[in-house]
Amino acid sequence: MAKLKGDVLVAQSGGPTAVINASACGVAQTCLRNKATFGRVLGATNGVLGVLHEELFDLGREGKAALDLMRRSPAAAVGSCRYKLDPQDPRDYERILEVFRAHGVRYFFYIGGNDSMDTADKVDKLARESGYELRVVGVPKTVDNDLACTDHCPGFGSVAKYLAASVMEAGRDTEALYTYDTCTIVESMGRNAGWIAAAGGLAARSPQDAPHLVYVPEIPFDPDRFVQDCKAVLDRHRRLFIVASEGLKTARGEYLSADKGAFGTDAFGHAQLGGVAEVLKALVEERVGVKARFNKPGTCQRSAMHFASRTDVDEAYLCGQDAVRRALEGVTGKMVSLVRKSNRPYRCETGLADLADVANGERPLPRSFMNKAGNHITKRMRDYAIPLIRGEAPVDIGRDGLPVYVRFKRRHLRKRCRPHQVR
Amino acid sequence: MAKLKGDVLVAQSGGPTAVINASACGVAQTCLRNKATFGRVLGATNGVLGVLHEELFDLGREGKAALDLMRRSPAAAVGSCRYKLDPQDPRDYERILEVFRAHGVRYFFYIGGNDSMDTADKVDKLARESGYELRVVGVPKTVDNDLACTDHCPGFGSVAKYLAASVMEAGRDTEALYTYDTCTIVESMGRNAGWIAAAGGLAARSPQDAPHLVYVPEIPFDPDRFVQDCKAVLDRHRRLFIVASEGLKTARGEYLSADKGAFGTDAFGHAQLGGVAEVLKALVEERVGVKARFNKPGTCQRSAMHFASRTDVDEAYLCGQDAVRRALEGVTGKMVSLVRKSNRPYRCETGLADLADVANGERPLPRSFMNKAGNHITKRMRDYAIPLIRGEAPVDIGRDGLPVYVRFKRRHLRKRCRPHQVR
Numbered sequence: 001m002a003k004l005k006g007d008v009l010v011a012q013s014g015g016p017t018a019v020i021n022a023s024a025c026g027v028a029q030t031c032l033r034n035k036a037t038f039g040r041v042l043g044a045t046n047g048v049l050g051v052l053h054e055e056l057f058d059l060g061r062e063g064k065a066a067l068d069l070m071r072r073s074p075a076a077a078v079g080s081c082r083y084k085l086d087p088q089d090p091r092d093y094e095r096i097l098e099v100f101r102a103h104g105v106r107y108f109f110y111i112g113g114n115d116s117m118d119t120a121d122k123v124d125k126l127a128r129e130s131g132y133e134l135r136v137v138g139v140p141k142t143v144d145n146d147l148a149c150t151d152h153c154p155g156f157g158s159v160a161k162y163l164a165a166s167v168m169e170a171g172r173d174t175e176a177l178y179t180y181d182t183c184t185i186v187e188s189m190g191r192n193a194g195w196i197a198a199a200g201g202l203a204a205r206s207p208q209d210a211p212h213l214v215y216v217p218e219i220p221f222d223p224d225r226f227v228q229d230c231k232a233v234l235d236r237h238r239r240l241f242i243v244a245s246e247g248l249k250t251a252r253g254e255y256l257s258a259d260k261g262a263f264g265t266d267a268f269g270h271a272q273l274g275g276v277a278e279v280l281k282a283l284v285e286e287r288v289g290v291k292a293r294f295n296k297p298g299t300c301q302r303s304a305m306h307f308a309s310r311t312d313v314d315e316a317y318l319c320g321q322d323a324v325r326r327a328l329e330g331v332t333g334k335m336v337s338l339v340r341k342s343n344r345p346y347r348c349e350t351g352l353a354d355l356a357d358v359a360n361g362e363r364p365l366p367r368s369f370m371n372k373a374g375n376h377i378t379k380r381m382r383d384y385a386i387p388l389i390r391g392e393a394p395v396d397i398g399r400d401g402l403p404v405y406v407r408f409k410r411r412h413l414r415k416r417c418r419p420h421q422v423r
Numbered sequence: 424m425a426k427l428k429g430d431v432l433v434a435q436s437g438g439p440t441a442v443i444n445a446s447a448c449g450v451a452q453t454c455l456r457n458k459a460t461f462g463r464v465l466g467a468t469n470g471v472l473g474v475l476h477e478e479l480f481d482l483g484r485e486g487k488a489a490l491d492l493m494r495r496s497p498a499a500a501v502g503s504c505r506y507k508l509d510p511q512d513p514r515d516y517e518r519i520l521e522v523f524r525a526h527g528v529r530y531f532f533y534i535g536g537n538d539s540m541d542t543a544d545k546v547d548k549l550a551r552e553s554g555y556e557l558r559v560v561g562v563p564k565t566v567d568n569d570l571a572c573t574d575h576c577p578g579f580g581s582v583a584k585y586l587a588a589s590v591m592e593a594g595r596d597t598e599a600l601y602t603y604d605t606c607t608i609v610e611s612m613g614r615n616a617g618w619i620a621a622a623g624g625l626a627a628r629s630p631q632d633a634p635h636l637v638y639v640p641e642i643p644f645d646p647d648r649f650v651q652d653c654k655a656v657l658d659r660h661r662r663l664f665i666v667a668s669e670g671l672k673t674a675r676g677e678y679l680s681a682d683k684g685a686f687g688t689d690a691f692g693h694a695q696l697g698g699v700a701e702v703l704k705a706l707v708e709e710r711v712g713v714k715a716r717f718n719k720p721g722t723c724q725r726s727a728m729h730f731a732s733r734t735d736v737d738e739a740y741l742c743g744q745d746a747v748r749r750a751l752e753g754v755t756g757k758m759v760s761l762v763r764k765s766n767r768p769y770r771c772e773t774g775l776a777d778l779a780d781v782a783n784g785e786r787p788l789p790r791s792f793m794n795k796a797g798n799h800i801t802k803r804m805r806d807y808a809i810p811l812i813r814g815e816a817p818v819d820i821g822r823d824g825l826p827v828y829v830r831f832k833r834r835h836l837r838k839r840c841r842p843h844q845v846r
Contacts, residue, residue, distance in 0.1 A: 016599040046600075074592050076599035164825050169497050169726040172828055176439040176499035177469075184722065202825065278701075295721030299607065303592040306730050309824065382823075389824035392817075400805075401732065401812035402587050402625065405595055 004133060006106025007039040010059070013047040013112030013119075014082065015143065016075035016299075017155030018162075018308040019316035020111055021406070023139045024078055025071040026320020027109045028059045032067075037328065039104060045410055046079035047112070048119055051096050052422050056103060057410045066406050071317060072395050073405035074305035085119050086423070093126045095420045101132060102416040109323050111139040114147060114359050117335055121355035124333040137323040138335035138355055141316075143302040146193035148361025149353030150337035154319055155302070157312030157388035160199030162304040163188055163243075163297065164389065168203040170295055171210020171241050183230065183240040183284045183292035186211070187277035189301055190245040194218050194365040196301070199385055200243035201377035210241035212376075217247035218364045219374040221256055223283060229375050230288045240290070248276050256280075306403055310391025315348065322350040346387035427556060429529025430462040433482070436470040436535030436542075437505065438566065439498035439722075440578030441585075441731045442739035443534055444829070446562045447501055448494040449743020450532045451482045455490075460751065462527060468833055469502035470535070471542055474519050475845050479526060480833045489829050494740060495818050496828035497728035508542050509846070516549045518843045524555060525839040532746050534562040537570060537782050540758055544778035547756040560746040561758035561778055564739075566725040569616035571784025572776030573760035577742055578725070580735030580811035583622030585727035586611055586666075586720065587812065591626040593718055594633020594664050606653065606663040606707045606715035609634070610700035612724055613668040617641050617788040619724070622808055623666035624800035633664035635799075640670035641787045642797040644679055646706060652798050653711045663713070671699050679703075729826055733814025738771065745773040769810035 010027045012020050024043075031038040041059045044050030059067065059078075070077050085092045100108065110120040117138045127134035140147050145156035167186055174184045190196040194216020201214040212233040215221060233240045248256040257275030277294035284292040297304075319336045326336065335358050339351040369381035396404040433450045435443050447466075454461040464482045467473030482490065482501075493500050508515045523531065533543040540561045547559035563570050568579035590609055597607045613619040617639020624637040635656040638644060656663045671679040680698030700717035707715040720727075742759045749759065758781050762774040792804035819827040 012599075016596045073595070075595035080599045082600065161824055165729050166723045166727070168826060168828070169728060170722045172496070172498035173439045173722045173726040176435075176503045177505065186723075202823065205823070293721065294719070295723050296717070296719040297723060298716065298718030299593045299596045300589045300609075300718050300720060303596040304589070305592060306588050311824075386823045390822075391824065392820065394815075397815065399813075400625065400628070400809045401584055401734075401814065402591060405591070 003037060004106050004135065005037055005039070007104045008041045008107040008109065009044060009051070009056070009100065009105045010041065010078065010109045011044040011047045011050065011111070012076040012078045012080045013110065013116040014080060014141070015302060016080060017141055017143050017302055018074045018158035018305045019154050019313050020141050021070045021073050021075070021077045022313050022316035023111045023141060023154055023320040025067060026317040027139070027324055028067055030321045030324040032060055038107065042103065042105065043078040043408070043410070045412070047081040047083065048085065048096070049081040049083045049422065050079060051099050052092060052420050054099050054415045054417050056413045057408070058413065061411070062408050066408060069396065069404070069406040071313070072305065072393065074303040077406050077408055084115055085122070087118070087122065093122050096123050097126055097130060097132055098417055100134060103413070106134055107327050108134060108136045109139060109320070110136070111141050113142040114362065117355045118359035121333065121359055124355065135327040135330070135332040137327045137331060138358065139319045139323050140335055140337065143196060144190055144193050145195035146363050147358055148363050149335070149358050151340040151348065152338055152388055154312060154316035156195060157309035158304065159189070159196055159302050160202065160385055161309040161389035162307045163196060163200045163301055164202040165307060166297060167200045167210055167243055171203060174210065174239055174241055181234055181238055181290040183242065183288070183290050185242045185244060185277050185280050185292060185294040187294060187296045188243055188245050190217065191247045192217055192362070192364070194245050197243050197245035198365055198369060198377050198381050202382060202385055202389070208237060211243040212237065212240055213242045214376050215242070215244040215248055216365055216370060217245050217249055218367070219370060220251040221248045222251065226283060227287045229373070230284055234288070234290065242280065244276055244280055246276050305405070306395055308393045309389045310393045311388055313393040319350065326352065343383060343387060426460060427529050427558065428460055428462070430527045431464045431530040431532065432467060432474070432479070432523065432528045433464065433501065433532045434467040434470045434473065434534070435499040435501045435503045436533065436539040437503060437564070438725060439503060440564055440566050440725055441497045441581035441728045442577050442736050443564050444493045444496050444498070444500045445736050445739035446534045446564060446577060446743040448490060449740040450562070450747055451490055453744045453747040455483055461530070465526065465528065466501040466831070466833070468835070470504040470506065471508065471519070472504040472506045472845065473502060474522050475515060475843050477522050477838045477840050479836045480831070481836065484834070485831050489831060492819065492827070492829040494736070495728065495816065497726040500829050500831055507538055508545070510545065516545050519546050520549055520553060520555055521840055523557060526836070529557055530750050531557060531559045532562060532743070533559070534564050536565040537785065540778045541782035544756065544782055547778065558750040558753070558755040560750045560754060561781065562742045562746050563758055563760065566619060567613055567616050568618035569786050570781055571786050572758070572781050574763040574771070575761055575811055577735060577739035579618060580732035581727065582612070582619055582725050583625065583808055584732040584812035585730045586619060586623045586724055587625040588730060589720060590623045590633055590666055594626060597633065597662055597664055604657055604661055604713040606665065606711070606713050608665045608667060608700050608703050608715060608717040610717060610719045611666055611668050613640065614670045615640055615785070615787070617668050620666050620668035621788055621792060621800050621804050625805060625808055625812070631660060634666040635660065635663055636665045637799050638665070638667040638671055639788055639793060640668050640672055641790070642793060643674040644671045645674065649706060650710045652796070653707055657711065657713065665703065667699055667703055669699050728828070729818055731816045732812045733816045734811055736816040742773060749775065766806060766810060
């Protein structure tokens with residue numbers, strides 16, 4: 001394989017996580033150490049949108065300290081987006097190649113979920129067709145943990161650790177005051193997959209611990225069963241703690257609570273969720289007859305770097321690092337995956353998956369990770385998830401007692417292409 | 424002052440905090456080290472209710488390791504309650520003394536807020552009237568930070584640190600995706616006082632940082648001004664991050680959103696809040712015209728031991744320790760207070776306040792801690808709060824990657840009194 005010299009472009013996409021920056025850092029630092037092959041390491045401001053708008057900046061010029069800090073900073077320091085390219089319309093893909101050519105980009109590392117892998121796949125194929133030598137490697141990222149072809153996704157371990165700890169703490173709060181019957185509900189993220197809600201279940205080391213009940217979107221929600229479940233827990237413990245995914249659906253596949261207003265869908269046409277906690281609170285108060293309150297950590301959960309999983313941060317970095325190593329070997333059109341080699345002791349290596357397979361797949365929570373009643377997790381879920389949440393990753397703390405996170409200057413390079421119309 | 428020998432009773436009351444256990448630990452460990460004066464150190468299960476029901480247990484028998492762990496555990500390991508004694512009805516107060524006499528309790532340390540200090544005050548006075556030698560010392564506790572006669576309250580520093588970090592992280596999340604105009608709202612706790620919401624303001628080190636707007640109950644909420652504020656921020660930053668207290672009120676003193684249902688009030692007749700975030704979300708979407716989402720950390724915030732303030736944990740312990748020292752000196756009918764001696768460097772000592780003064784006072788957020796427009800904090804708030812959130816207090820982590828918190832066995836002592844009818 002002839003050595004391909006050229007510039008590198010790294011971009012982040014979709015919902016932020018605690019560790020998407022660790023992956024970008026893994027890419028950038030690995031490339032910057034290999035000056036014989038790589039030229040500049042460019043970032044695209046706000047993912048593929050930054051490429052379309054030709055808003056690129058030189059990550060190397062952000063300085064060593066800023067790059068180091070990126071590894072310990074949540075959200076997306078390079079900038080992310082939710083822009084979805086139209087697979088029927090070649091113009092956006094052609095534009096990407098135009099920008100790549102203009103800036104000498106020969107390596108494209110795209111950190112994201114299945115929509116991003118779809119984009120990366122199409123860019124890779126178009127480059128081949130048009131004879132432009134380009135290596136495209138995807139790096140997995142999603143708190144939802146629902147990407148196909150990988151044992152787990154960077155981002156999940158941290159949200160899982162944070163949510164489980166938060167449930168444990170709010171559970172102790174409820175327990176401290178259980179001088180009357182009460183219900184606390186925590187609404188977790190997870191649009192279609194129950195991985196995050198199931199992670200909340202890890203807080204229950206014993207039956208008296210919170211949560212007593214866990215509900216995931218993969219199992220249709222039945223209000224009558226739910227009311228029965230609640231009453232049974234209250235009979236036994238006099239308190240009730242529930243973790244429920246924002247994506248709960250009825251047996252007819254309808255979201256338990258979908259906002260029908262003007263802002264009811266996001267840029268992908270996905271229904272904007274939220275409100276599951278309110279629906280469950282009303283059910284508990286009206287049909288179970290005890291007072292209910294809810295906590296909704298919302299976007300705090302996916303960006304909670306202050307209690308991230310060391311395993312997750314390290315694996316996220318490793319995925320970025322490994323994407324570069326693979327690209328150097330000539331790999332293109334693939335996503336780096338995580339392959340669990342053993343569980344005790346936990347040992348995980350990287351592998352490769354076809355971008356197209358990731359783009360078109362999804363990985364719901366296996367039914368065996370939930371109990372028969374569909375209202376709590378099983379030992380299989382614990383065995384799967386616990387290795388992913390082990391270890392702490394302390395953040396830098398400023399003199400004001402608060403975390404210090406990176407913010408890049410993002411001095412955009414001079415544009416070399418004509419403006420492009422973005423939908 | 425003649426040495427008063429006897430048993431000790433420690434009780435916790437009201438809403439849990441990250442550090443109420445650190446205070447109880449300070450009491451218990453200090454007493455257990457002084458065997459010449461103190462007999463058993465008893466805990467009352469669920470605060471004053473545990474005294475009324477004569478549900479007492481020997482903290483010393485929980486073991487040294489459990490007591491050590493209590494210092495690093497959130498919520499209320501001894502058990503808390505929201506039971507309010509009827510000041511017009513002497514029976515509950517008499518009952519408390521009856522139980523104290525029966526078990527030889529000569530020292531009563533009550534950790535709580537102003538309702539608890541009121542109870543402690545009345546017990547102290549009744550003991551004097553009835554010639555039962557008893558020393559009663561209160562230990563301040565409330566995340567709301569609104570107790571009179573003390574510079575700040577143990578519990579506040581930790582919720583402040585956690586909320587500010589969470590706002591910072593969710594702010595980076597919003598920033599990562601600000602490819603279109605959006606609004607994120609964080610609803611903080613704080614029924615009547617804006618201290619916690621104001622602490623969320625600490626996350627903004629620069630104007631572009633979240634939060635851009637902060638709203639507190641002390642300043643009447645005006646929807647028109649709010650809409651103007653939002654539009655101004657969006658014009659400038661294209662994104663909008665708001666921290667709002669659950670206790671926001673209109674100029675007419677009505678809560679912005681009070682649940683009118685069957686569970687609309689708690690045991691004290693306080694209106695149960697929540698829903699401020701939903702009200703603001705609707706206002707932003709309808710009148711500002713951008714999509715809004717909200718995070719509601721709820722009880723997760725007050726029990727977030729995993730990111731507690733070292734200063735807060737240490738001061739909470741110190742207050743417990745100092746309550747014992749003062750009682751040994753003969754003090755009774757007082758609450759230990761925190762007195763800030765200097766701010767740079769931060770130096771804080773303990774003082775004493777009359778229980779009655781604490782019971783009848785309150786300490787709203789000073790107007791000067793908010794800017795003129797009433798929509799963000801000032802440097803005064805920063806100078807006040809930052810010393811209180813400095814330092815980290817790592818928790819014990821188990822092999823499952825999650826915190827380890829104490830749960831006492833609470834083997835109740837044999838009852839010596841006849842049952843008492845509790846309202």
